Amino acid sequence: MAELNTNDGGGKKGSGKVRSKKQNSKVDLTAMVDLAFLLITFFMLTTTLSKPQAMDLGLPDKEEDKTKEKDIKVDQRRTMTIILGDDNKIEWFHGLLESPEAGGKPTQTTHGREGIRKEILKRVESVPQVTGNKDKGLIVIIKPTKESTYRNLVDILDEMAICSVPTYAIVNDFSPEEKALADKLNKK
């Protein structure tokens, strides 16, 4: 297909032999193929990456009338509170702030594999054993402070997905003690 016929029919002039020229009749396709594959790669990557990913987020109904809101009692052994501070800092505790669970004192940590994920994974495993009921797993309460960024929120929500935390909620109310803790975190 890519060979070009360079034989020009011969039979010119009467001066003797018809010589077929021995030229290289093949076209070098290497460069063309190179270019084609480069472009393929480019288009392949851009088409799959251009469609943005999305993360689903469901929030509870907002009750306008505060008096209708009911407090739901939750086992303190199941709750882990994560406070998001500025500069990508995290403060977390397990249980109540006044009386944290064993090994769940307020601790400062970072995002990512080495930081908060270890703690969450540990508790995703341990909480159902402590409560003795598979359906009563860990509940993570995410409390972003005003100084935290959107990246922090998405990171921690992503962490929930990675660790498959059964229940989590974003809460914007701080108790006075938690407020103090958050202020300390943001000042440091």
Add this chain to the structure above:
Amino acid sequence: MAKVKMSKKATSIDMTAMCDVAFLLLTFFILTATAKNPEPLQVETPNSTVQSKLPEENLAIITIGGKDKVFYGIKGKEVRKKTLELMGAKYGIQFTENEIQEFSLIDEFGVPIEGLKQLIAMKGSDRNKQGVQPGIPHDTIDDNKNNQLRDWIYTSRQANIDVQNEQLNFAIKGDAEEQYPRIKQVMDELQKQKVNSFNLVTGLRGKNY
């Protein structure tokens, strides 16, 4: 000693077939690729490991970035047209047929409704210049006067039901460095209208970050 005879093999491989395949694929990818529209507000979305795609239809994207600027975009030309009609009626601004047609081609915008006519009159390339679009007013303090975002959300939901007979979904596309209260403000706005479930637009990353 016996001579070692080198067999004379052709040094070049026939690349015709490879070339054919490569160009076939290339054509395919070029044709399927959708041209990326320039965005008036550039945001750097945060990354997540979640691998679900945004819906293509019945979607409105609220972009937050660049120091509390809010931009709004609706998918679907017909829904856009209907939304503009409803918004015009609400704010007492008459849009001509041409303006409505032109507006249906704008993917995303961020101007107060009073300035929308000027934006529509601009050339497409001028619209996306920096500083042309100041963002949609979304002041929640002076709620009734200056919260046009609320009205855009409300009317586009209405328009989507009228046109597509389906609920409009919402996606929030926030800049990673944007402060949380600003995102929350928009979420609150959605929740006030009983939109409790929405998407957060993110980039993709591996699980081992």
